[in-house]
Structures are given as structure tokens and as C-alpha cells.
Amino acid sequence: MAGVRVEGLLKKFGNVTALDHVSLEFEDGQLTVLVGPSGCGKTTLLRIIAGLEDATGGSVFIGHEAVNQVPPWERNIAMVFQSYALYPHMTVFDNIAFPLRARKISKAEVKQRVEQTAALLGLSELLQRKPRQLSGGQMQRVALGRAIVRKPEVFLMDEPLSNLDAKLRVEMRAELKRLQKDLGVTTIYVTHDQAEAMTMADKLVVMRGGVIQQMGEPEEVYSHPRNTFVGGFIGSPAMNFIRCSVDCAEAELHAPDFQCKAPSRFVEALRRRGKDSVILGVRPEDLKVLASFEEGAVPATVYISEPMGKEMLLTVEVGGALAKAITPTNVRPRIGETVWLTFDEACVHLFDSETDEALPTE
Amino acid sequence: MSAKLSHRYRTQYTYLMQTVVTILIAVFCLTPMFYILSTSLKPRGAEYMIPLELWPSKPTLQAYRAVLGIVEEAELASESKGSMVLPADQARIVKSLSFVTPLRNSLIVSSAVAAFSLLISSLSAYAIARLRFRYKIQSLIFLQLGAMIPIAVTIAPTFMLMRSLGLLRTLLAMIIPNIFYNVPMSTWLIACYFAELPFDLEDAAKVDGYKPIQIFWKVIIPLAAPGLFSAGVFAFLGSWGEFMLASAVSMGIPAVQTVPAAMLNFSVQFRYEWTWISAAIILSVALVAFMTLVFQRWVIRGLTAGAVKY
Numbered sequence: 001m002a003g004v005r006v007e008g009l010l011k012k013f014g015n016v017t018a019l020d021h022v023s024l025e026f027e028d029g030q031l032t033v034l035v036g037p038s039g040c041g042k043t044t045l046l047r048i049i050a051g052l053e054d055a056t057g058g059s060v061f062i063g064h065e066a067v068n069q070v071p072p073w074e075r076n077i078a079m080v081f082q083s084y085a086l087y088p089h090m091t092v093f094d095n096i097a098f099p100l101r102a103r104k105i106s107k108a109e110v111k112q113r114v115e116q117t118a119a120l121l122g123l124s125e126l127l128q129r130k131p132r133q134l135s136g137g138q139m140q141r142v143a144l145g146r147a148i149v150r151k152p153e154v155f156l157m158d159e160p161l162s163n164l165d166a167k168l169r170v171e172m173r174a175e176l177k178r179l180q181k182d183l184g185v186t187t188i189y190v191t192h193d194q195a196e197a198m199t200m201a202d203k204l205v206v207m208r209g210g211v212i213q214q215m216g217e218p219e220e221v222y223s224h225p226r227n228t229f230v231g232g233f234i235g236s237p238a239m240n241f242i243r244c245s246v247d248c249a250e251a252e253l254h255a256p257d258f259q260c261k262a263p264s265r266f267v268e269a270l271r272r273r274g275k276d277s278v279i280l281g282v283r284p285e286d287l288k289v290l291a292s293f294e295e296g297a298v299p300a301t302v303y304i305s306e307p308m309g310k311e312m313l314l315t316v317e318v319g320g321a322l323a324k325a326i327t328p329t330n331v332r333p334r335i336g337e338t339v340w341l342t343f344d345e346a347c348v349h350l351f352d353s354e355t356d357e358a359l360p361t362e
Numbered sequence: 363m364s365a366k367l368s369h370r371y372r373t374q375y376t377y378l379m380q381t382v383v384t385i386l387i388a389v390f391c392l393t394p395m396f397y398i399l400s401t402s403l404k405p406r407g408a409e410y411m412i413p414l415e416l417w418p419s420k421p422t423l424q425a426y427r428a429v430l431g432i433v434e435e436a437e438l439a440s441e442s443k444g445s446m447v448l449p450a451d452q453a454r455i456v457k458s459l460s461f462v463t464p465l466r467n468s469l470i471v472s473s474a475v476a477a478f479s480l481l482i483s484s485l486s487a488y489a490i491a492r493l494r495f496r497y498k499i500q501s502l503i504f505l506q507l508g509a510m511i512p513i514a515v516t517i518a519p520t521f522m523l524m525r526s527l528g529l530l531r532t533l534l535a536m537i538i539p540n541i542f543y544n545v546p547m548s549t550w551l552i553a554c555y556f557a558e559l560p561f562d563l564e565d566a567a568k569v570d571g572y573k574p575i576q577i578f579w580k581v582i583i584p585l586a587a588p589g590l591f592s593a594g595v596f597a598f599l600g601s602w603g604e605f606m607l608a609s610a611v612s613m614g615i616p617a618v619q620t621v622p623a624a625m626l627n628f629s630v631q632f633r634y635e636w637t638w639i640s641a642a643i644i645l646s647v648a649l650v651a652f653m654t655l656v657f658q659r660w661v662i663r664g665l666t667a668g669a670v671k672y
Contacts, residue, residue, distance in 0.1 A: 042411060051568075052565050052569070071568075072565075072569050073569070073571045073572055074571075077564065081566060082564045083564050085560065085565065085566035087566075087567075087581060088585060089585055099571050102570055102572050102576075103571055137582035247534075342494075
């Protein structure tokens with residue numbers, strides 16, 4: 001097993017920069033999730049690590065070895081593809097055995113290892129089937145089996161769960177994470193699904209436009225997003241943003257419909273910055289919806305309410321924009337009704353209105 | 363109600379007309395073939411009998427035996443009373459013109475052409491369908507331009523080329539040019555097949571530890587088998603029926619003639635022996651007709667690859 005490191009990785013497709021000098025370390029034995037919207041460069045980064053794509057500049061290290069010049073078939077990595085990429089003309093057994101056969105492993109050992117892997121993944125009964133006779137979940141397992149059977153140094157997973165239905169996806173998510181912990185193989189996992197990213201990652205890397213926006217433990221990224229993009233991307237439903245003007249003297253924020261005290265931890269930064277506007281960010285789960293006025297509450301009009309079983313997702317109009325709030329199901333306001341919003345100042349995020357960067361706290 | 367009826371009536375009428383027209387076309391196309399088959403089964407001389415027999419009252423394989431060179435002198439003698447040619451000579455001529463050699467030659471030529479043009483065109487198709495390189499479109503157009511030149515135009519230069527290579531009067535003089543006549547079409551057919559295979563499969567095989575040439579043989583070729591197969595059938599049938607080059611380079615030597623070239627000789631030599639000529643025609647068509655019937659579904663699949671997603 002080995003860690004993976006990329007340094008100053010640059011990738012251009014014609015005039016388009018897919019990766020803009022990305023430097024990143026994937027620690028040995030950890031599950032690192034690359035997350036971002038489509039076109040952010042996460043798959044490109046994965047393919048460069050696999051050797052399927054050449055970097056325009058920069059280097060890739062697996063363990064301590066620079067592998068830029070090593071073709072994919074000589075890098076000891078395994079990859080799971082979004083499409084599974086099972087060989088349609090081979091049985092499940094042959095699919096799983098395929099990487100072993102490339103390594104000239106004896107027939108007996110191939111058989112033993114394939115059967116062991118199949119048992120681990122619950123595929124023992126399906127070994128003689130062809131991929132077209134399998135369900136999506138089974139194909140997924142075969143693809144996983146093909147990756148783990150050869151005991152690689154690194155697993156690369158490119159949105160492996162995105163073709164599964166929602167229920168199976170949640171099941172497989174947990175299973176995959178457990179499998180990774182059991183095997184302890186360095187894993188780089190690409191997804192555009194922030195929930196998948198949050199739940200699975202030891203370390204989360206948020207990307208946009210070929211640039212790393214933030215990396216860290218999921219909780220850290222969630223509670224301290226470095227900019228509005230990360231704040232909006234991680235967490236579902238997305239963080240609410242309201243543009244406010246700043247009254248430095250009073251340490252107050254003024255939105256079109258309401259005003260509130262600036263959280264004390266930001267006061268110093270607001271003063272030093274001296275700009276007169278800021279973006280206020282509050283997560284829907286941090287917004288409290290009240291039926292009647294309370295001190296400091298902000299009025300809002302209910303736009304739509306979406307019951308989700310254990311809670312309710314409420315969309316309200318506040319300050320000329322729509323905001324989302326998660327409320328308990330016992331609060332059931334009707335469309336057009338006025339409700340009152342409050343939030344704990346400890347949960348508030350402030351971002352620079354020009355650079356979108358989070359303001360520093362004390 | 364009446365609208366419904368008239369609609370049904372019209373549908374039935376259309377169906378009837380379609381059937382009638384199809385049958386008429388089939389009859390038109392197959393009548394000569396049927397008459398050749400019937401003639402080939404008649405005893406020698408019976409083809410001149412009036413009234414004409416549509417189907418022989420006593421079908422015999424005599425003509426086939428003669429064409430395949432398995433005749434006895436005595437048999438010929440008893441048949442050809444009053445002939446100018448002696449039975450012994452006639453038997454010798456028949457044996458020398460036996461259709462076994464041309465059939466064997468054609469089989470060799472067509473199989474070799476199919477095999478080698480598949481080998482070459484699967485590689486070129488792979489490059490066209492899967493690799494990125496400069497002047498790709500231009501080289502594809504260039505390749506297809508080659509296929510547009512009528513064979514008749516190239517006969518003379520090909521003949522001279524074969525002569526300077528010392529290959530005249532050999533099967534190689536038919537095999538080599540025919541391979542190249544077939545490569546453009548085969549490349550096109552196979553490339554359409556390759557283009558449909560997902561790139562992920564190749565990428566998966568690469569990280570699984572295989573080099574590109576191994577991936578070509580272990581993943582790409584097995585998956586494109588139907589396309590390769592139809593390209594192979596096309597090459598086979600194309601060179602089976604090729605006449606001009608075959609008759610030019612074989613230079614009238616029976617030992618190296620393929621079926622179409624031998625057919626000409628045969629029909630000149632035995633221009634009154636319609637049962638024999640008919641049997642020879644049936645023999646030369648039988649194999650390809652059989653192949654077409656058995657493999658037509660595959661061939662059609664190969665031809666329509668890339669036309670629609672399925």
C-alpha cells in the first residue's frame with residue numbers, strides 16, 4: 001500500500017484548463033473523496049493518477065515513485081468506472097480473473113482468489129453468468145471484485161454508485177466504506193453527490209473549475225466552508241445566502257427586510273476590512289421557523305412547503321430572495337402565511353461580497 | 363363503422379399487392395436459376411428435347427459427375443455415339459476441365475482474401491475508430507477513394523505489377539490484389555463496430571494490466587465479432603465472384619483458374635453441353651448461396667452497425 005501525491009498538476013484540453021496546478025496528498029490507507037460539480041476536473045485528476053490521461057505539467061507520485069512515465073498497465077492501481085466497464089463477452093468469473101491473468105498468476109491461485117473475492121462480495125452464485133444477466137447492483141459488485149481481487153496499492157473510483165437507484169446507493173455507500181476500512185487500501189473516490197462525499201470521506205477535497213476550493217475532514221469543511229461555493233455545495237439543501245450591507249460602527253448587518261447584530265467573532269474582521277457589504281450564509285437546518293414574532297426574528301412569507309417525513313422543507317421569501325429552512329413537521333404553515341425566522345449567531349457564516357471568501361474569525 | 367371497414371379493406375389490399383409484387387419479382391429473378399437447376403439434373407442431351415421439360419422426369423446427377431471429373435470412358439462412349447471426338451479424348455478433356463480444381467482454387471483465394479483483409483482492416487479500423495492522430499479524416503477519405511476506382515481500370519497496372527513480381531499464373535496474383543480491393547470496405551464496416559464499443563472497456567483493461575495490443579485481441583476483437591464476420595463474408599463473396607483479374611492473371615492455365623475464369627473456358631469448350639454448364643453454374647453458386655442464407659442476419663447486423671443505437 002502507498003499514498004499518492006500530485007504536485008502542480010496541470011491539464012489542458014486545447015484552450016480549456018481542466019486542472020490548474022493542483023497539488024494534493026492522498027494519505028496512505030485513507031479514503032479521500034474528490035467532490036465538485038461536473039466539469040470541475042475531478043475525473044480528469046483521477047484519470048491522470050490512473051495513467052489514462054497524460055498531464056500537461058506537474059508530477060504524480062505513487063508511494064515515493066514518480067509515475068508520470070509509467071503506463072497504466074504497470075501502475076499497481078485498480079479502478080472502478082461509473083459504467084462498471086465489465087467485459088460483456090466474459091463471465092463474472094473471467095471478469096474478476098482478468099487482472100490476475102495479466103499478471104501470469106497460476107490457474108489454481110486465480111481460482112482461489114476469484115472465489116474468495118466473490119464470497120466476500122456475495123457473488124459466489126453468479127460466477128458463471130454474463131454481465132448482461134446481472135442487475136445494476138450485481139454489476140457494481142463485479143466491478144468492485146475486479147478491483148479488489150488483485151490487491152492493488154491504490155483504488156480509484158469514478159462515481160461508482162451513480163448508476164444505482166437511490167436505495168441501493170445508500171446501502172452500497174456504507175458497504176463500500178466498510179470494505180475500504182477492512183482492506184485499508186488508499187482510495188480516491190470521485191463523486192458529484194455531496195451527501196456521498198460527506199458520508200464516505202476521511203478527507204474531503206472540494207473542486208471547481210480545475211482548482212481545489214477546500215480540503216479537510218468532512219465536518220470541518222461543512223462547518224467552516226472557505227468560500228460561498230463550498231458553503232453552497234456541501235450540505236443539502238444548500239446554504240442560504242443573503243447580501244447585506246455592513247454598519248461597522250454598530251456592528252450590524254442590514255438586509256433589505258431585516259437587520260441583525262454581526263456575530264462578535266466577525267466584528268474585528270469587518271472593521272479591518274472596511275467594506276460596506278457582506279454575504280450572510282445560514283444553513284437551512286440552522287434557521288428556526290416561528291409562528292409568532294419574537295425578539296430579533298425576521299419576517300418571511302411561505303413560498304412552498306415540502307414534507308419529507310421526519311421533517312419539513314420550507315421555502316420562504318425573505319428580503320426579496322428565496323431561502324430554505326428545515327423545520328419539524330409540527331410546524332405546518334400555509335402558502336402565503338407570514339412566519340418568523342431566527343438563527344443562532346454561532347451558526348452564521350460571513351463571506352466577502354467580492355471575493356466570496358469566508359471572513360476570518362477571531 | 364364504414365370508415366373502419368374501408369380502412370381494413372385498404373390494409374388488406376395493400377398487403378395483397380405487396381405480396382403479389384414480391385412474388386413477381388422473386389419469380390422473375392429465380393426463373394433462370396430454376397431452369398439452370400432443372401437443366402443440370404437432366405441426362406445429357408435431354409435439354410434439347412421438344413417439348414421442353416420444366417423439371418426432368420428422371421432427375422440424374424450425371425452432369426455433376428461429369429463436371430467434377432468422375433466419369434468413365436464407357437459412360438461417355440455410350441452417350442456420345444456419332445461424336446467427332448473420341449470417348450478417350452473426351453474423358454481426358456473433361457478431366458482436365460474438371461470443376462474440382464477451380465472450386466478448390468476459389469476456396470483458397472476467397473478464404474485467404476477474407477482472412478488477410480480482416481487482419482489488415484481490423485487494425486486500420488481500430489486506428490480510425492479509436493486513436494487520435496493527425497490527418498485521420500484525410501486518410502479515411504483517401505482509403506475510401508481507393509474503393510471507388512473500378513477494378514477494370516486497375517487491371518492492366520495490376521497485371522504488370524504481378525508480372526514483374528513473377529506471380530503470374532499463381533493464386534497469389536489473385537489473392538494479393540483482392541485483399542486490397544476489400545480493405546477499404548472492410549475497414550469501414552469494422553470501424554463502425556469498433557466505434558460503438560465504450561472507451562471505458564479499454565481503459566478498464568489498461569488498469570487491469572494489459573497492453574494495447576493485448577486489449578485489441580482480448581477485448582476489442584471478441585466484442586466486434588459480428589462486424590468482423592460480416593466484413594469477412596463480404597470479402598469472401600467479393601473475391602469469389604471476381605472475374606476480370608482472375609482470368610487475366612491465370613492466363614488460361616486450368617490449374618490456377620478460379621471458378622469465374624474456369625466457367626468461361628468451360629462454356630466455350632462445351633458450348634453445346636448445357637447440362638454440364640448448368641451443373642457447373644449450380645456448383646459455383648451453391649456455396650455462396652448457402653453462406654448468404656445461413657449468415658444473412660449477421661451480415662445485415664454488420665452493415666447497419668452505427669446506423670442506429672440499439
